[in-house]
Amino acid sequence: MSKTDRAQHYLAIDQGGQATRAILFDNNGTALAEFSAPITTSHPAPDQVEHDPEEMARSVQEALSGLAEILGDQPPPVQSAGFATQRSSVAFWDRSSGAALAPIASWQDRRDASHLETLPREASQEIPRITGLRISPHYGANKLRWFLKNHEAVKAAAEAGTLCCGPLASFLLARSLHESPAFADPANASRTLLWDVHTKNWSDYLLHLFQIPQDVLPESVPSRHAYGTISLGQQVIPVTVCTGDQSAAVFAAGKLDEEAVYVNIGTGAFIQKPTRARHDDAAPLLQSVVWDDGSEGIRVLEGTINGAAGALVEWIGQEEPNWARYLNGWLEETQDPPLFLNGVSGLAAPYWIPDFPSCYVGHNASEAPLSARATAVAESVIFLLEENRRVLEEKGEPVKRIIITGGLAKSDALCQRLASLTKCEVIRPSYSEATARGLCYLLRSCEEDATEESWQAASGASLHFLPRQAVELHRRYQAWREELLRRLT
Structure with missing residues (x-):
């Protein structure tokens, strides 16, 4: 053969x-x-x-x-x-x-x-x-x-x-x-x-x-x-x-895009930005090795959010175990949710406070309807993603696109909020298993006849979410950020 x-x-x-x-x-x-x-x-x-x-x-x-x-x-x-x-x-x-x-x-x-x-x-x-x-x-x-x-x-x-x-x-x-x-x-x-x-x-x-x-x-x-x-x-x-x-997941779409940030959002969320620069001081982010074949090394600047779907499980799941089925609808229908400070499993990048207490913020916020509270928790993940994007910009690593995978990425409304808040195009590939597909890419990349064109052609059509005007979303983000920083000082 x-x-x-x-x-x-x-x-x-x-x-x-x-x-x-x-x-x-x-x-x-x-x-x-x-x-x-x-x-x-x-x-x-x-x-x-x-x-x-x-x-x-x-x-x-x-x-x-x-x-x-x-x-x-x-x-x-x-x-x-x-x-x-x-x-x-x-x-x-x-x-x-x-x-x-x-x-x-x-x-x-x-x-x-x-x-x-x-x-x-x-x-x-x-x-x-x-x-x-x-x-x-x-x-x-x-x-x-x-x-x-x-x-x-x-x-x-x-x-x-x-x-x-x-x-x-x-x-x-x-x-x-x-x-x-x-x-x-x-x-x-x-x-x-x-x-x-x-x-x-x-x-x-x-x-x-x-x-x-x-x-x-x-x-x-x-x-x-x-x-x-x-x-x-x-x-x-x-x-x-x-x-x-997570090191494999960034390769699921093929050759790394240095103008993109890769977000894999499941129980937690991982934010990875390919970089050629050697950041002697990556703080408050991490600088991680995602590939090193002995001659070529590829690094990313990485941020983490400990509580993504995990935060929804902890704060919404006991009241509604099937929250994932309803989340997109809740995000679409909720106009004025409360705020949620997300320290589930510890507040990670870019703040790194292991014992930060989670809580709703706002008058009678904890008594808001379930849909509003779930929206608040989901938006806290989007807000933390934006905090990490801001740090990348400050480090000279601008982000033009966000490639998002993972369970929570299945929500169109969440992807649209992320695009509108970050003012970046958000791309959701059609494949669902980023880690395994990325591993396959690494395995076949040593083959002489492997081409990027054939890989991209098989990736299927991606959904693209473009930024929209979202005045109230930005207002909530600013209020959330001010409250977070107030509690950290």
């Missing part, structure tokens, strides 16, 4: 917060078949958020088995496979046997966050310089340190010299690939807060700061690498790409 025949299909393994999915794509990014295996999340104590590592490893195999069954006895040949996983989640396993030693600590896990306050003052300057990120309990380093000091099985394996720990992606590669490798890609390694974006390797300074021996970590390798092989039915497929979920 010729390479051209084999190059028509790619396998994307997308490990997310709710499930692990195996998706077969053709060469132009059209999903042909998929299977999803759910995972569970536990909250054993305040600030602790965990996944069962055996269930997580099993979910990859279940997704692959389910996809193989769908494809039947004569599946199409697959050129290569890739992984995209939750960033900042960390795992612990035995390097020899692959056996899990402790729960997976989710990116949402904030255990022992107070320890970060004891770091030397110089760390607040050195960590952003080395990593492009900021000190945060959401990143892996502090969780790795805690388990090394407090979990008996992890401590015993470290003493025996058999411990491997690090990004969730590394654990899934070790458990899923025939070769049981111990590799860490740049996007996931960087989210441990231990990886130097300049040397593209683990940082001696940060390892010492967090008291983590380098020999327990996976080997740092490029985003595109010979990771090993994985089985899909009877096929044995080379795994050539590994990256983070």
